[in-house]
Amino acid sequence: MNVSDLRGRLNLFLHRQTVRRLTEAEIALARDWCMDLIHREHPELTAEQAERFYENLIHVRVIAVDEWTQRMS
Numbered sequence: 001m002n003v004s005d006l007r008g009r010l011n012l013f014l015h016r017q018t019v020r021r022l023t024e025a026e027i028a029l030a031r032d033w034c035m036d037l038i039h040r041e042h043p044e045l046t047a048e049q050a051e052r053f054y055e056n057l058i059h060v061r062v063i064a065v066d067e068w069t070q071r072m073s
Helices: 003-020 024-041 047-058 067-072
Strands: none
């Protein structure tokens, strides 16, 4: 097994564990906060465009960065 593959699988596992612990209220609060930020930073977007922007943000692949490996590469 490749080290980077192991790192990716571990990162995905940790991310799922973190998201799983969120309550419905916390998820709703995070969504409201994000939508407020999108509307504040991009006032030209319609409600539909802002919603699409938000959906694209929540499907971004999250990965941990190993600073030591990056410096040594």
